[in-house]
Amino acid sequence: MTLIQWYPGHIAKAERQLKEQLSRVDVVLEVLDARIPLASHHPQLLEWIGAKPRIVVFNRRDMIPEAVLKDWLAWFKSQKIDAYPANSQSGQGVKAIAKAIQVAGVSVNERRKNRGMQPRPIRAVVIGFPNVGKSALINRLLGRKVVESARRAGVTRQLRWVRISETIELLDAPGVIPLKLDNQNDAIKLAICEDIGEAAYENQAVAIAFLDLLLALELSAFLTNRYQVTPETGMTGEDYLHRLAEERYQQDLERAARQLLNDFRKGLMGAIPLELPLP
Numbered sequence: 377m378t379l380i381q382w383y384p385g386h387i388a389k390a391e392r393q394l395k396e397q398l399s400r401v402d403v404v405l406e407v408l409d410a411r412i413p414l415a416s417h418h419p420q421l422l423e424w425i426g427a428k429p430r431i432v433v434f435n436r437r438d439m440i441p442e443a444v445l446k447d448w449l450a451w452f453k454s455q456k457i458d459a460y461p462a463n464s465q466s467g468q469g470v471k472a473i474a475k476a477i478q479v480a481g482v483s484v485n486e487r488r489k490n491r492g493m494q495p496r497p498i499r500a501v502v503i504g505f506p507n508v509g510k511s512a513l514i515n516r517l518l519g520r521k522v523v524e525s526a527r528r529a530g531v532t533r534q535l536r537w538v539r540i541s542e543t544i545e546l547l548d549a550p551g552v553i554p555l556k557l558d559n560q561n562d563a564i565k566l567a568i569c570e571d572i573g574e575a576a577y578e579n580q581a582v583a584i585a586f587l588d589l590l591l592a593l594e595l596s597a598f599l600t601n602r603y604q605v606t607p608e609t610g611m612t613g614e615d616y617l618h619r620l621a622e623e624r625y626q627q628d629l630e631r632a633a634r635q636l637l638n639d640f641r642k643g644l645m646g647a648i649p650l651e652l653p654l655p
């Protein structure tokens with residue numbers, strides 16, 4: 377598989393500015409993609425935020441089965457990480473996140489009070505990979521659309537402060553990714569979920585990797601249901617893509633690959649997790 381590398385200029389700049397702004401921030405919201413919570417965790421995040429409180433937003437909860445969601449929440453608990461499941465498209469779970477920001481920020485105003493200063497709004501930043509739903513979350517926290525949010529990676533280009541209420545200010549930031557995607561298994565998952573830009577990869581290679589993953593996870597029933605083309609035993613992802621192209625897309629491999637990825641990303645194949653917590 378060709379190496380996936382993607383680091384557009386606006387992300388380099390955003391990362392620099394994000395680090396500058398961090399000193400002004402009280403609380404960090406880390407938005408993860410529930411389909412790939414491990415691969416969508418930025419490896420440098422903890423180093424950047426130091427001792428600041430972190431709230432993990434387990435976003436896209438609607439895109440994985442309830443049972444898997446439960447397992448992940450138990451896993452986060454065992455790691456002593458505060459994780460809040462959310463669907464930032466519908467708004468489900470968003471109230472609890474607002475509350476958590478409030479609670480995490482209480483100490484800020486206690487300290488100010490002790491020094492004889494007026495209270496000020498809690499400042500939180502939303503950090504995560506591209507396209508995980510950071511801007512959607514901000515819009516839901518505010519209850520109306522203030523920042524652009526759309527179905528492709530790299531929508532937010534600049535840092536922007538948004539006042540959510542009398543007591544909370546949020547910083548929307550472009551998605552950040554490591555300079556080098558050292559772990560190519562993770563990079564492929566990010567590409568499958570469209571959490572990195574389209575320029576980074578080839579559709580057919582990513583579709584094949586996706587099919588291999590489904591076959592390995594014994595999730596091939598999703599394919600049969602969607603395309604009425606059943607993977608035969610021993611078939612590889614590549615075999616299946618060819619079969620699908622033959623049976624449904626006039627042998628057009630690229631079209632089959634695009635359709636497959638698109639169906640998964642839109643949730644049309646069903647709720648499919650690409651990572652499971654280790655027991």
Ligand SMILES: Nc1nc2c(ncn2[C@@H]2O[C@H](COP(=O)(O)OP(=O)(O)OP(=O)(O)O)[C@@H](O)[C@H]2O)c(=O)[nH]1
Binds near residue numbers: 436504506529
């Ligand atoms: N199904 C589902 N879709 C979501 C959820 N959260 C966000 N989305 C959708 O995902 C797409 C990307 O959302 P954005 O808010 O633009 O993501 P972002 O993290 O701000 O992306 P960048 O600005 O590109 O880094 C949008 O089409 C949202 O409607 C969710 O919980 N479930």
Ligand SMILES: [Mg+2]
Binds near residue numbers: 524551
């Ligand atoms: Mg955004």
